[in-house]
Each structure stands twice: as structure tokens, then as C-alpha cells.
Amino acid sequence: MDHLSLSRPDDWHVHLRDGDAMAAIVGATARQFGRALVMPNLQPPITRVQEALSYRARILAGLNQEHPFNPLMALYLTEGTPKEEIARVAETPEVIGFKLYPQGATTHSEAGIRSLEALDPLLEALAHYQVPLMVHGEVTDSDIDIFDREALFIERYLEPMSQRFRSLRIVLEHISTREGVEFVERATGPIAGTLTAHHLLLNRNAMLVGGIQPHHYCLPVLKRETHRQALLAAATKGHPRFFLGTDSAPHLRSHKESSCGCAGCYTAHHAIELYATAFDQVGALDQLEGFASHHGADFYGLPRNTETIRLQRVPTEIPDALPFGEETVIPFMAGQTLPWTMTEAE
Numbered sequence: 071m072d073h074l075s076l077s078r079p080d081d082w083h084v085h086l087r088d089g090d091a092m093a094a095i096v097g098a099t100a101r102q103f104g105r106a107l108v109m110p111n112l113q114p115p116i117t118r119v120q121e122a123l124s125y126r127a128r129i130l131a132g133l134n135q136e137h138p139f140n141p142l143m144a145l146y147l148t149e150g151t152p153k154e155e156i157a158r159v160a161e162t163p164e165v166i167g168f169k170l171y172p173q174g175a176t177t178h179s180e181a182g183i184r185s186l187e188a189l190d191p192l193l194e195a196l197a198h199y200q201v202p203l204m205v206h207g208e209v210t211d212s213d214i215d216i217f218d219r220e221a222l223f224i225e226r227y228l229e230p231m232s233q234r235f236r237s238l239r240i241v242l243e244h245i246s247t248r249e250g251v252e253f254v255e256r257a258t259g260p261i262a263g264t265l266t267a268h269h270l271l272l273n274r275n276a277m278l279v280g281g282i283q284p285h286h287y288c289l290p291v292l293k294r295e296t297h298r299q300a301l302l303a304a305a306t307k308g309h310p311r312f313f314l315g316t317d318s319a320p321h322l323r324s325h326k327e328s329s330c331g332c333a334g335c336y337t338a339h340h341a342i343e344l345y346a347t348a349f350d351q352v353g354a355l356d357q358l359e360g361f362a363s364h365h366g367a368d369f370y371g372l373p374r375n376t377e378t379i380r381l382q383r384v385p386t387e388i389p390d391a392l393p394f395g396e397e398t399v400i401p402f403m404a405g406q407t408l409p410w411t412m413t414e415a416e
């Protein structure tokens with residue numbers, strides 16, 4: 071297959087930052103995607119509908135791409151989230167859910183949840199209003215090995231939570247393990263998962279062999295090859311509860327290439343080409359449209375995009391660096407060539 075057309079895809083998990091940093095990167099997401107679910111981990115985090123709506127206006131203000139782009143917002147769930155705010159989200163089409171960060175799990179998660187047990191009243195309200203909860207699924211206990219943190223979170227918290235609140239809509243974000251895939255597959259309730267391009271393309275060797283590769287460090291951290299295989303199988307089998315979420319998370323080059331490098335891969339720049347490359351590797355390009363353009367919209371109860379994009383087997387060269395605020399960001403697979411190029415439909 072040398073070209074394919076698909077409905078314009080959506081990115082159900084992206085970090086767009088704010089200010090000059092946002093201005094430098096938001097166009098990359100808007101160019102490819104019809105919608106994006108924008109994560110609220112700014113500093114301070116976006117915890118209220120009003121803040122999310124003004125953040126959304128800032129996102130749209132700098133855009134001038136040809137096709138419509140609809141940023142959808144998630145609020146940052148805290149222990150102090152009032153139930154009224156959950157009701158407000160249910161009435162606000164531009165804000166479609168809450169993001170749960172365990173405190174300390176990742177970049178800008180200081181305001182996250184300390185005690186998941188104490189969350190039940192809020193979970194009950196989320197289930198009542200049918201407002202989805204997007205979950206960063208990792209335990210944060212210092213004695214738990216970083217490669218085990220997702221599997222343990224599922225066993226200790228997510229599985230029991232989904233049993234206690236059977237109608238709660240849950241998205242396990244950026245699944246990085248076989249256990250994460252299995253959690254979504256065996257769920258009988260309204261439970262889905264997003265998969266990133268970097269977790270589909272790389273295992274942990276890409277981060278640790280031949281010298282430490284800070285631009286491949288993200289959270290959840292890349293896992294061993296057997297997990298990558300499980301993720302790729304989940305993405306490409308046409309299962310309606312797995313869909314595209316890049317978790318594209320740009321950082322200044324100097325913050326990545328440091329004695330304490332921060333977590334995040336910047337994939338928005340060539341997101342759909344990266345996914346196409348992963349699907350092509352297992353001969354599953356025919357499954358890309360469902361994963362990238364249909365399943366997410368269906369899960370969130372939104373219409374599928376009606377526009378079309380084209381992917382052609384024409385090489386794309388990924389630049390070595392891109393402008394980002396006062397510095398640069400190193401895109402994922404910088405300096406390499408991908409076999410696919412996206413164009414607008416003719």
C-alpha cells in the first residue's frame with residue numbers, strides 16, 4: 071500500500087503548554103488533527119472550567135490553519151475539586167473530563183492526588199454526571215520499581231475503582247504495559263485506553279543502550295519489548311476501546327539534556343506519520359483509521375470527523391531541532407527519515 075486516505079484523526083492526549091512555548095508548537099497539532107484533548111498540567115494547573123475556557127481561547131488565538139481545529143479541555147482533578155465543578159463540566163461541551171495525576175507521578179503533578187481512597191465522593195459524582203476520568207496510571211511509592219508502577223497501579227487502584235463505580239467512564243492514558251492492555255480488554259464497563267506513538271515504536275533499549283538517550287525518556291517510562299508488542303497488537307486489532315493519544319510533551323532541549331532530565335517526548339510534529347510507521351511495521355495500515363479517527367470520538371460520544379487526510383509512502387525528514395520559546399525542542403526521531411508523509415486530501 072503506497073497511499074491511504076483516512077478521516078482526519080484526533081489526538082486524545084496532548085500537552086500544548088502556554089505562552090511562547092505554546093505558540094511555537096500548537097500549529098503542529100492543529101495541522102494534523104481535527105480535535106485534541108489538551109492536558110491541564112500547567113503551572114498552576116487548570117482546575118476550573120473558567121480557566122480551561124480561557125486557556126482554550128489562548129490556544130485558538132494563535133492559529134490560522136485552513137481546516138477547523140477544536141481543542142477540547144480536561145480539568146486537573148485535585149482533592150479540593152468541588153462537586154459543582156463536575157456538574158459544570160457536564161454542561162460545557164468544550165471541557166470533556168478530568169485528569170487524575172497521582173501526586174509526584176510525572177511532570178507538574180505536584181497538585182495531584184495524594185490519597186486515592188479519599189476520592190470516592192468525587193468518583194461518584196463523575197459517574198453520576200457521566201464525566202470521563204483520564205488516568206495517569208502509575209503508583210508513586212518510592213519503594214516501587216519504576217518499571218512496575220503501571221501494573222501495580224492497575225492492580226491496587228484502577229481495577230478496584232472500576233469495580234466500585236461500574237458506570238464510571240475511565241481512560242487509562244498512555245498505556246505502556248501488557249497489564250494495561252489487559253485491563254482495557256477485560257473491562258465490561260465504559261473503559262478505554264490511549265496509546266502513544268513512542269510506546270508503539272520503541273522499547274526501553276532505545277533509552278538506555280549505547281548511552282542514555284534523554285529524548286526517549288518519558289513517563290510512563292518505555293518498557294521491555296514484550297510490552298511494546300502487546301501495545302502494538304492492541305492498537306492494530308481494531309478493538310474499539312483503544313485509540314490515539316500522542317502524549318506529545320515538549321520540553322526545552324536544555325531541560326532534557328541535563329543532569330536531571332525531565333520526562334516527555336515531543337511527537338506532535340509528525341504524529342500521524344509516526345503511527346503509520348508503527349502500523350505499517352505489522353502490516354496493519356488498514357486498522358489505522360479506526361484507531362486514529364473513529365474509536366476516540368465514539369468513546370467520547372462525539373461525531374466522527376468528516377474531512378479526509380492522505381498518507382503517502384513518501385519519505386519525511388524529521389528536523390534536528392525546532393524552535394520552542396527562547397530555545398529549541400528536539401522532536402522525536404530527530405534527524406531520521408520516516409517512510410510516510412501526510413498531505414491534505416485533494
Ligand code: NCD
Pocket residue numbers: 085111176177178206287288289290317319320333334335
Ligand atoms: C508529560 C509532561 O511533560 O507534561 N510528560 C510525560 O513524560 N508524558 C506529563 C505526563 O503526561 O505524564
Ligand code: ZN
Pocket residue numbers: 083084085109317319
Ligand atoms: Zn501526558
